[in-house]
Amino acid sequence: MKIKDIGGEFALIDRLSRIAAVGHPDLVQGIGDDAAVIRTAPSPAPYLLVTTDILVEDRHFKRQWARPEQIGMKSVECNVSDIAAMGGKPTWMFISLVLSDEADLSWSENLYEGIAHACRRHHVFLAGGDTTRGEKIVINISLLGEVAEDRLCLRSQARVGDRLMVTGTLGASAAALSLLQARIQPSQYLLDKHLTPSCRLSEAQIIAPLAHAMIDISDGLGSEVYHLCQCSGVSARLEGSTIPLHADVTAAASLLGVAALDFALSGGEDFELLFSIAPEKIDALKKTGVPFNDVGEIIAGPGTPGINTADGRCIILPGGYDHFT
Amino acid sequence: MKIKDIGGEFALIDRLSRIAAVGHPDLVQGIGDDAAVIRTAPSPAPYLLVTTDILVEDRHFKRQWARPEQIGMKSVECNVSDIAAMGGKPTWMFISLVLSDEADLSWSENLYEGIAHACRRHHVFLAGGDTTRGEKIVINISLLGEVAEDRLCLRSQARVGDRLMVTGTLGASAAALSLLQARIQPSQYLLDKHLTPSCRLSEAQIIAPLAHAMIDISDGLGSEVYHLCQCSGVSARLEGSTIPLHADVTAAASLLGVAALDFALSGGEDFELLFSIAPEKIDALKKTGVPFNDVGEIIAGPGTPGINTADGRCIILPGGYDHFT
Numbered sequence: 001m002k003i004k005d006i007g008g009e010f011a012l013i014d015r016l017s018r019i020a021a022v023g024h025p026d027l028v029q030g031i032g033d034d035a036a037v038i039r040t041a042p043s044p045a046p047y048l049l050v051t052t053d054i055l056v057e058d059r060h061f062k063r064q065w066a067r068p069e070q071i072g073m074k075s076v077e078c079n080v081s082d083i084a085a086m087g088g089k090p091t092w093m094f095i096s097l098v099l100s101d102e103a104d105l106s107w108s109e110n111l112y113e114g115i116a117h118a119c120r121r122h123h124v125f126l127a128g129g130d131t132t133r134g135e136k137i138v139i140n141i142s143l144l145g146e147v148a149e150d151r152l153c154l155r156s157q158a159r160v161g162d163r164l165m166v167t168g169t170l171g172a173s174a175a176a177l178s179l180l181q182a183r184i185q186p187s188q189y190l191l192d193k194h195l196t197p198s199c200r201l202s203e204a205q206i207i208a209p210l211a212h213a214m215i216d217i218s219d220g221l222g223s224e225v226y227h228l229c230q231c232s233g234v235s236a237r238l239e240g241s242t243i244p245l246h247a248d249v250t251a252a253a254s255l256l257g258v259a260a261l262d263f264a265l266s267g268g269e270d271f272e273l274l275f276s277i278a279p280e281k282i283d284a285l286k287k288t289g290v291p292f293n294d295v296g297e298i299i300a301g302p303g304t305p306g307i308n309t310a311d312g313r314c315i316i317l318p319g320g321y322d323h324f325t
Numbered sequence: 326m327k328i329k330d331i332g333g334e335f336a337l338i339d340r341l342s343r344i345a346a347v348g349h350p351d352l353v354q355g356i357g358d359d360a361a362v363i364r365t366a367p368s369p370a371p372y373l374l375v376t377t378d379i380l381v382e383d384r385h386f387k388r389q390w391a392r393p394e395q396i397g398m399k400s401v402e403c404n405v406s407d408i409a410a411m412g413g414k415p416t417w418m419f420i421s422l423v424l425s426d427e428a429d430l431s432w433s434e435n436l437y438e439g440i441a442h443a444c445r446r447h448h449v450f451l452a453g454g455d456t457t458r459g460e461k462i463v464i465n466i467s468l469l470g471e472v473a474e475d476r477l478c479l480r481s482q483a484r485v486g487d488r489l490m491v492t493g494t495l496g497a498s499a500a501a502l503s504l505l506q507a508r509i510q511p512s513q514y515l516l517d518k519h520l521t522p523s524c525r526l527s528e529a530q531i532i533a534p535l536a537h538a539m540i541d542i543s544d545g546l547g548s549e550v551y552h553l554c555q556c557s558g559v560s561a562r563l564e565g566s567t568i569p570l571h572a573d574v575t576a577a578a579s580l581l582g583v584a585a586l587d588f589a590l591s592g593g594e595d596f597e598l599l600f601s602i603a604p605e606k607i608d609a610l611k612k613t614g615v616p617f618n619d620v621g622e623i624i625a626g627p628g629t630p631g632i633n634t635a636d637g638r639c640i641i642l643p644g645g646y647d648h649f650t
Contacts (some may be wrong), residue, residue: 021417030453050452052453053455096379127355134384142419
């Protein structure tokens with residue numbers, strides 16, 4: 001039996017989670033959120049956060065489309081985004097690299113430059129790593145962070161009646177990727193969103209004290225809503241017309257003959273935030289000046305999260321990107 | 326210019342360390358030891374230890390030589406060995422896996438079994454990870470640990486006059502690998518040392534309060550002595566005749582027509598400990614019952630560490646394995 005036969009990545013993670021720590025008194029949150037949450041000292045000491053992401057050449061990035069400094073920056077951003085989504089701030093980074101011995105030295109040095117640039121932006125400090133060689137480039141980042149107990153936002157904290165909010169606009173990175181795959185030059189806006197995305201670290205720290213559940217949008221809005229509902233034991237109803245799309249995303253969809261909303265729902269690497277918030281906290285959120293859009297509501301489960309379309313139907317949310325299917 | 330032209334892996338790490346944190350008040354030890362050492366709370370709270378290792382198929386393991394549970398176990402051991410060498414105990418593990426979508430499910434599950442087995446042995450808890458797909462299998466483990474301030478053993482703490490000690494015997498893993506490469510079946514002892522090594526976690530915790538500097542022997546004794554001396558600003562003189570070799574290592578060397586000592590000096594993956602200790606602490610060390618061998622002494626630097634050979638010459642220590650040269 002092959003991995004793809006059991007349902008791909010999520011099924012594999014499920015099987016991995018069977019050997020994971022369960023019930024350890026210091027593990028506040030293990031596998032199943034953007035980062036692990038560990039108690040290292042008695043309250044009110046902050047929790048330790050740990051996230052790890054592995055990126056493989058030609059799967060997560062292509063050298064012909066992205067410059068090494070862009071690949072380095074994006075590698076850091078996607079990890080910082082995970083820490084941000086917990087309400088935390090990143091601290092220490094560890095990087096493992098598989099490089100080819102035939103790799104150009106300046107390429108590697110520019111990769112490092114991109115990593116260093118993103119670290120400086122987020123006040124992250126590189127404290128260790130490992131390098132080896134192989135045929136394809138692999139970048140694994142493990143990022144530590146910390147969060148105060150009362151700022152921690154888990155995926156499991158959504159409550160019935162919460163509004164579902166997203167920061168920024170969605171689908172730009174996926175639209176750029178689709179254009180590149182079709183050999184059409186994306187707009188500078190789309191290219192920037194794909195190659196040098198910025199995660200929402202400062203916004204997350206403002207949102208965290210007001211929100212219930214939070215998750216970063218890295219595998220498409222559909223997938224993230226699905227995770228959030230599953231972890232919280234609730235369901236959701238989104239309004240398709242309220243999902244924020246940039247004009248360039250709509251234009252790209254027209255050009256490619258696809259639905260623009262699909263870039264937001266099933267795309268990836270937006271690194272925006274999805275969060276649930278009690279209606280009575282929305283005024284306080286508005287006063288912070290953080291830009292957000294109300295895209296739906298949390299409803300009682302069980303039941304698969306759905307989305308109301310422009311023509312009055314309700315369709316089941318797509319489950320997002322799976323690396324094995 | 327290629328990576329191999331600048332001196333391979335160590336030069337690359339050196340360049341990586343240029344973007345690493347320097348002078349941060351909470352970073353007790355950054356790049357340049359078996360694990361990073363971070364202060365997370367005021368003294369006497371233990372330090373946080375973090376190590377990371379990336380293993381690539383056909384570079385660090387071969388599927389035709391090792392069963393998946395063996396690969397899983399060894400992946401954990403090599404990280405636990407790094408934490409042990411700091412005098413610490415391991416706590417939380419994070420694992421990133423690149424698997425092929427054509428990979429057999431039972432292979433992956435047996436890999437997990439091996440990982441779980443080694444975690445249970447060392448009381449390590451899996452708290453997170455990432456999975457994706459690629460052509461070659463890649464296993465990245467990030468392992469956290471902790472160490473009391475007065476148990477911390479750094480590479481930089483060797484002092485002139487210290488004796489250099491090693492646990493166990495050396496070269497068995499390298500001898501097994503050489504035999505396998507020559508299509509000769511290794512003895513069960515050598516095979517076990519190569520495929521299912523056990524690191525010296527419990528011994529390290531006994532040695533740490535008595536030792537000055539400590540390092541795990543993962544890239545050959547020559548390389549580790551060199552690192553320890555460089556970090557401590559000292560030199561060393563080893564006695565070749567005192568370096569402990571198992572009879573099967575000597576037999577393998579005869580069979581292959583090579584010097585047995587080379588397996589110890591330039592081999593890899595012994596996961597034994599090299600440590601320096603003041604002569605007046607040796608009696609106390611003997612009383613602990615930990616098996617060790619005195620292989621030489623720390624002498625004043627500068628000067629390259631050397632080894633006295635059986636025929637009365639002193640030769641420069643080989644520098645160990647480099648992944649890029």
